[in-house]
Amino acid sequence: MLTQRGAADSSYNLDLFDYLRLLLRRWKWVAGPTLVALACAGLYLFLAAPVYQARTTLLPPTPASIAGYNQDNGRVGLPVWDPDKVYGTFQKYLFSDSLRLSFFRETVLPELSERQRRSAEGALRRAFDKQLQVLAPDRLRPYILQVDVLSEQPQQAADWANAYVRSAERLADQEIRQTVEASIHQRSIQLQRQIDLLRETARKRREDRIAALKEAQQIARSVGLESPQVSSIRVAAQDNLASFIDGSLLYLRGSKAISEEIALLEARQSDDPFIESLRDLEEQKAFLGGIRMPDSMRTVQVDQLALPPDVPVKPRAALILLAALLIGLIAGTLLASVIGAAAMRKGEVRLA
Numbered sequence: 310m311l312t313q314r315g316a317a318d319s320s321y322n323l324d325l326f327d328y329l330r331l332l333l334r335r336w337k338w339v340a341g342p343t344l345v346a347l348a349c350a351g352l353y354l355f356l357a358a359p360v361y362q363a364r365t366t367l368l369p370p371t372p373a374s375i376a377g378y379n380q381d382n383g384r385v386g387l388p389v390w391d392p393d394k395v396y397g398t399f400q401k402y403l404f405s406d407s408l409r410l411s412f413f414r415e416t417v418l419p420e421l422s423e424r425q426r427r428s429a430e431g432a433l434r435r436a437f438d439k440q441l442q443v444l445a446p447d448r449l450r451p452y453i454l455q456v457d458v459l460s461e462q463p464q465q466a467a468d469w470a471n472a473y474v475r476s477a478e479r480l481a482d483q484e485i486r487q488t489v490e491a492s493i494h495q496r497s498i499q500l501q502r503q504i505d506l507l508r509e510t511a512r513k514r515r516e517d518r519i520a521a522l523k524e525a526q527q528i529a530r531s532v533g534l535e536s537p538q539v540s541s542i543r544v545a546a547q548d549n550l551a552s553f554i555d556g557s558l559l560y561l562r563g564s565k566a567i568s569e570e571i572a573l574l575e576a577r578q579s580d581d582p583f584i585e586s587l588r589d590l591e592e593q594k595a596f597l598g599g600i601r602m603p604d605s606m607r608t609v610q611v612d613q614l615a616l617p618p619d620v621p622v623k624p625r626a627a628l629i630l631l632a633a634l635l636i637g638l639i640a641g642t643l644l645a646s647v648i649g650a651a652a653m654r655k656g657e658v659r660l661a
Contacts, residue, residue, distance in 0.1 A: 367403075395608050439459070522567050526560070534564060
């Protein structure tokens with residue numbers, strides 16, 4: 310209940326029902342701002358261009374799709390590429406700023422209108438960063454990625470989302486191919502060095518053998534020993550016979566046998582047949598030279614291609630109208646309360 314005590318110094322007791330009655334008497338002041346807010350929201354919805362969102366969902370590649378990166382790599386000492394490693398390379402480019410910048414300049418800028426291109430490139434780039442979002446929506450499954458693109462044109466949003474994924478996939482594939490090719494090249498160089506070293510070592514050992522045989526030949530001739538006095542057959546368990554064919558006792562084989570071996574060693578054109586593990590190294594090198602990676606390899610599995618959306622995501626008509634209604638009601642209620650309070654102070658309102 311509202312009572313008035315005096316004009317100069319007054320105090321009022323206003324309960325909830327009196328306040329509601331006051332608002333009802335001033336309903337026009339409440340309805341006015343509400344209608345204005347709703348009208349502004351409707352005008353905005355009428356003038357605002359609809360914005361569409363296209364989304365593509367990504368998963369790690371399958372082992373079959375990356376089989377071309379692994380052609381029995383462990384056999385020749387090359388790094389093995391598993392799906393997680395390949396997918397990690399793809400993610401590096403998908404989230405990279407360098408790809409965003411190149412995609413913006415090569416794909417987005419050419420499709421802008423002349424009026425839009427007059428804006429500063431920095432402002433256009435910031436707007437594009439809001440248009441394209443790369444995120445992992447599920448914390449429990451972080452390997453699932455999404456690429457969302459906002460655009461006023463549904464087809465453009467889908468095309469940009471798919472093109473961005475293809476660009477990241479292309480860069481990841483190029484890096485992996487270059488890494489594999491570099492590994493093949495480096496491994497081939499290492500194998501060739503090992504082969505050359507084995508051949509050089511075999512040549513020096515043959516020369517050392519010839520030098521030792523020539524000394525033994527001279528000794529055998531000086532003592533008139535042409536034929537061996539003992540058998541030079543080596544048996545695995547008879548290590549004591551080693552001294553008859555090695556070291557200072559080599560002359561006991563006789564000058565004739567020594568001369569034949571010297572002639573054979575000097576006439577030898579290649580030491581390859583006598584080098585252990587040489588053929589294994591040559592086989593590995595030949596295997597590396599025959600590696601050819603196929604053209605069709607995927608560093609990512611596209612779970613869902615981006616399709617042109619049918620319904621815009623912005624502006625949200627229901628949310629905007631609801632917000633306008635609440636703002637209008639609040640503004641109108643405050644306005645009616647202020648006007649009602651002012652009228653009561655002037656003695657214009659008397660509620661019993």
